[in-house]
Amino acid sequence: MxxxxxxxxxxxxxxxxxxxxxxxxxxxxxxxxxxxxxxxxxxxxxxxxxxxxxxxxxxxxxxxxxxxxxxxxxxxxxxxxxxxxxxxxxxxxxxxxxxxxxxxxxxxxxxxxxxxxxxxxxxxxxxxxxxxxxxxxxxxxxxxxxxxxxxxxxxxxxxxxxxxxxxxxxxxxxxxxxxxxxxxxxxxxxxxxxxxxxxxxxxxxxxxxxxxxxxxxxxxxxxxxxxxxxxLDRDYLRYFLYGGMIYMALKKWDKASHFFGTVISMPTVGSVSMIIVEAYKKWILVGLLEKGKLCPPPNITAPHVMKTIQSITKPYSNLAQAFESGDKKRLEAEVDAGQDVWRVDNNMGLVSQVLDEFARHSLMKTRKVFAALTVGELSAQTSPPNGKDDGITESKVASLIMSGAIDATLVHSQVCSNDSILRFATANSMLPQCHEIEMQAQLQIQGRLLESLFGHMEESNLRLGLSDEFIDNSIKGQSWTGAGEINPSLGGATDLEVEEDIMGDLA
Structure with missing residues (x-):
């Protein structure tokens, strides 16, 4: 064998x-x-x-x-x-x-x-x-x-x-x-x-x-x-770092924050792993992209760990502070100053997204104060007081609206683009627009249900004995001698009185 x-x-x-x-x-x-x-x-x-x-x-x-x-x-x-x-x-x-x-x-x-x-x-x-x-x-x-x-x-x-x-x-x-x-x-x-x-x-x-x-x-x-x-311990950190980077690439900012937060809050004794430092850098950038601010680390993060990593990640903290200040010129200056840092850390793409997101977060802050304003007024609100920046343009606003980044409408002016009015949507005002497609779908579903219901009406009538043919056959050959006389096949006198009232209403 x-x-x-x-x-x-x-x-x-x-x-x-x-x-x-x-x-x-x-x-x-x-x-x-x-x-x-x-x-x-x-x-x-x-x-x-x-x-x-x-x-x-x-x-x-x-x-x-x-x-x-x-x-x-x-x-x-x-x-x-x-x-x-x-x-x-x-x-x-x-x-x-x-x-x-x-x-x-x-x-x-x-x-x-x-x-x-x-x-x-x-x-x-x-x-x-x-x-x-x-x-x-x-x-x-x-x-x-x-x-x-x-x-x-x-x-x-x-x-x-x-x-x-x-x-x-x-x-x-x-x-x-x-x-x-x-x-x-x-x-x-x-x-x-x-x-x-x-x-x-x-x-x-x-x-x-x-x-x-x-x-x-x-x-x-x-x-x-x-x-x-x-x-090893670093393998645990690496898994959550890689996972956070995958969610980050998919723009699932909340999931990315969770994974990076798991790395940051990892208990450690002695020196701080560079994996934790790398996770904190990305944590800052994801916080700016998701919430427009520098998010505090998880509560269980050891104080000595935070002290160490904050001393190493100063350029990222400065970038976050510039973003929160609402000063675009200052933000651009921080981006330019840290070019080498972003490049070495392979975070250049993220920093570019942060710069692009500045306009949207600026609009979101303005929304809390104004219900509507012209593009010119909006540009003045989101630009530094004495800067040469042109601020947010109408094309940028239109792009944010079409991408779904903000809920608003833009009313164009034929005279001057800066006179175009941006109206932020409220929950009530956006209801017909935001849910129109959903409502149409629901109406179509209800319509099909009604068609199905009407389609079975004839069958139901036959089963319940309410069809015209059934009523004709029931009446044929019967004689009524008086109002008090009843048809034995239809039940007792009390039931008959109720039925007579109903038939009277329908006549």
């Missing part, structure tokens, strides 16, 4: 033991992993390593191993073929492992369909495959191809994604690298509740029944099972 036949038999035996008790299945699958590791460490497996059909991913082809049922065997054989290609090519990332290559397709198929219970027993191999896929994607012109793969693999392994793992870092870093921001959101939106316990504090994974149901995925997502590499 060949090695392939031995593997097929062993994998089939494992699939047939799924009805066993957790304890027995746990023992069976651990023995299977041990045998595979010893077998595949043998160098005399060229026939298996070179067999491209062994792990065929075509839906029309016969499967020697199905990754959804033979996950462990498929995973080990996949690593064997990757190792063989590396040795043959002399490269860490052979062409077959790059996107669209044979090994890439097999890896992608496995990550989309593996059995999450079986993979708990081969955590090191699973994580190594994920890391290889990320490396291969980053080495190609299309790194975004791996983002969805890694995300789906994480959610398949642990739908809650509540335990921070090294794969979380891989995903967020790759999403930033490839600018595939939205692909990472299904994981970022999961609440992180746990950080893996270090090996010294956790009981041995060899004593665990990994196939059993666990109250928390923390029981198997740890360094010992290999599903996560060892995490």
């Amino acid at each position: 060949s090695i392939t036949d031995d593997l097929i038999v062993a994998s089939a035996t494992l699939c047939k033991t799924t009805g066993l008790l957790n304890k027995d299945y746990n023992h069976q699958i651990r023995n299977h992993v041990t045998v595979l590791r010893k077998l595949l460490s043998n160098k005399d497996l060229d026939s298996v390593a070179q067999d491209d059909t062994l792990l065929n991913v075509s839906e029309d082809s016969y499967f020697n191993f199905d990754p959804s049922q033979d996950s462990i065997t498929y995973l080990f054989l996949l690593h064997l073929q990757i190792r063989a290609r590396r040795e043959a090519s002399g490269q860490d990332l052979p062409a077959d492992l790059l996107p669209s290559g044979k090994l890439w397709l097999k890896s992608a198929y496995f990550l989309r369909s593996f059995d999450p219970i079986q993979v708990r027993y081969a955590g090191h191999e699973w994580r190594q495959l994920v890391e290889l896929v990320v490396q291969a994607a980053q080495a190609s012109p299309r790194p975004f191809l791996a983002v969805r793969l890694v995300r789906d693999a994480m959610l398949r392994l642990d739908p809650s994604c509540a335990v921070l793992t090294s794969t979380h870092l891989l995903l967020t870093h790759l999403a930033l690298f490839s600018k595939a921001y939205t692909c990472a959101l299904p994981v970022l939106e999961r609440q992180i509740s746990h950080v893996p316990i270090s090996a010294g504090r956790h009981f041995s994974s060899s004593l665990q029944i990994l196939c059993a149901e666990h109250e928390s995925s923390l029981s198997f997502l740890n360094e010992e099972t290999g599903l996560s590499s060892k995490l």
